[in-house]
Amino acid sequence: MQDIKPLLVFSAVLEHGSMHAAAAALGMTPSAVSQHISRLEALHGVKLLQRSTRRLIPTDAGLSIGSYCRRLQQTLADTQQALDNLKTEAAGEVRITLTSSLIHAPAWQNAFKRLQHEFPAIRPVLYLNDHLADLQQESFDIALRGGDTALDAPDLIARPLAVWPWRICAAPAYLDAHEPITEPEALHRHRWINRLPIHHLMRRGTETYPLHIDNSLYCNQLCAVHTLTLGGFGLSLQLAGEISTALAEGSLQTVLPEWTLPTVSLYAVTSYRVQSAKTEAVLRVLQQSFAAAQTIAP
Numbered sequence: 337m338q339d340i341k342p343l344l345v346f347s348a349v350l351e352h353g354s355m356h357a358a359a360a361a362l363g364m365t366p367s368a369v370s371q372h373i374s375r376l377e378a379l380h381g382v383k384l385l386q387r388s389t390r391r392l393i394p395t396d397a398g399l400s401i402g403s404y405c406r407r408l409q410q411t412l413a414d415t416q417q418a419l420d421n422l423k424t425e426a427a428g429e430v431r432i433t434l435t436s437s438l439i440h441a442p443a444w445q446n447a448f449k450r451l452q453h454e455f456p457a458i459r460p461v462l463y464l465n466d467h468l469a470d471l472q473q474e475s476f477d478i479a480l481r482g483g484d485t486a487l488d489a490p491d492l493i494a495r496p497l498a499v500w501p502w503r504i505c506a507a508p509a510y511l512d513a514h515e516p517i518t519e520p521e522a523l524h525r526h527r528w529i530n531r532l533p534i535h536h537l538m539r540r541g542t543e544t545y546p547l548h549i550d551n552s553l554y555c556n557q558l559c560a561v562h563t564l565t566l567g568g569f570g571l572s573l574q575l576a577g578e579i580s581t582a583l584a585e586g587s588l589q590t591v592l593p594e595w596t597l598p599t600v601s602l603y604a605v606t607s608y609r610v611q612s613a614k615t616e617a618v619l620r621v622l623q624q625s626f627a628a629a630q631t632i633a634p
Contacts, residue, residue, distance in 0.1 A: 340408065345372040346384060346398075347405035354392060414610035426617040427457035433471075434480040436464040436559035441578045443498065443629035444480075450621050458614050466531065466558050471607045477615045478622075482575075482602040494603040495619060497626035500577040502536065502597040505588045507568040517591050520545040527570030528552035529561050534573055538595045545595070575600055577629065602626070 348358040349369065359366045377384055384398035394402060438444050451458060463469070463476065471479055471492065480497070504523070511517075515525060520538055528534070534549035553570060555561050562579070565572040566587055582588040604622050611619065 342372040342376040342379075343401075343405045344409055344412070345369055346376055347402065347409045349373065349385070349392065350394060350398070350402045350406070410608075414608065417608075417610040417612070425457065426455055426613040428612075428614050429459045429461055430478065430614050430618050431461045431463065431476045432478045432480065432618070433463040433465050433469045433474075433476045435466050435482075436557050437466075437562050437574065437578050438480055439464065439559065440562060440581065441575075441629075442581055443577060443626040446629065447622050447625035450625060451618060454621070455614075455617050458617060460618065464559070466556070471605065477606065477611070478618060479605045480602065480622075481605050482600040492605050492607060493609045494605050495623060497602045497604055497622060498577055498630055499599050499601050500575040501599045502573050503576050503579065503593075504571060504591040504597070505565060505574055505579060505583070506571045506591055507566055507587065508589055510568040510570065511589060511591070513568075520547060520592065520595065523547065523549070523571065523591075529555060529564045529570045529572045531555055531558055531561055536573070536597050538592075538597055540595045547597075573597070577602075580629075 345358065345362065345364075348362055349355060352358045352361055355366045355369045355373075358364075359369045362369070373385060382397045382401075383395050384401065386393040386395060434444070448460070451460060468481070469476055469479055481494075482500075515522060517523060517526065528549050528551070530549065530552045531554070534547060534552070536547050538545040538547050553564070555564065561572050562574060564570070565574070566582065571591060579588055583590065604619055606615070606619070
């Protein structure tokens with residue numbers, strides 16, 4: 337097998353933008369980095385970099401081969417991480433970011449209980465955030481995300497957890513005190529609580545109804561939407577998997593249950609495919625717990 341080091345050095349040059357920066361990252365001299373690049377160019381008879389006194393610009397050939405070099409670098413890093421996992425105990429801190437409303441989901445609560453029981457040496461650290469967190473910049477190990485923005489960056493790895501439909505719901509006390517809701521048109525005559533504007537297409541058989549709710553009580557936290565709905569302050573749109581306990585206990589009721597709304601796919605997202613033993617253990621428990629709960633969403 338040909339020496340792969342020049343390929344890894346070239347990847348580092350592209351990543352860091354200069355011979356000196358690559359040399360510092362690799363623990364080499366700039367001269368050694370330059371020699372590796374020259375050897376790679378000479379071996380294959382192609383020019384990979386346009387050199388100037390101020391910066392390096394990859395040629396078309398350099399751009400083409402660079403994507404493979406970066407993939408090689410990541411594969412080696414994943415391999416090393418996998419080897420380290422074989423001798424690493426599932427212990428230590430795991431930073432998890434999730435929406436504030438997901439705390440209510442039985443699937444999440446079951447996963448959290450399992451982690452405490454099966455992996456007492458793992459210390460989950462929870463960050464409740466209803467905005468899209470940057471996994472790499474904020475050093476999160478796992479992000480629980482749903483919807484179209486779950487994979488906002490191409491290098492993220494998503495593990496499917498659940499597919500939950502939206503439900504229109506309200507507290508029984510609110511419904512008893514206000515006009516009955518028998519058709520979608522009546523929804524516009526009620527108070528709403530939301531974090532984002534509601535624009536969804538409702539379906540019943542072959543019928544459709546575009547639901548647009550703009551005049552509502554705004555809350556910047558999904559958890560507050562859930563709490564205010566329980567308190568009888570109005571209608572809200574919530575995910576079935578997050579309110580299944582409230583529906584089963586009768587503290588919330590589904591409005592127009594014969595009408596369906598769009599679904600949201602929920603994922604456990606990480607920055608890299610290969611994880612530490614502790615993160616892999618958390619991911620496995622999450623996937624198993626959410627899969628077991630899929631059948632109970634009302």
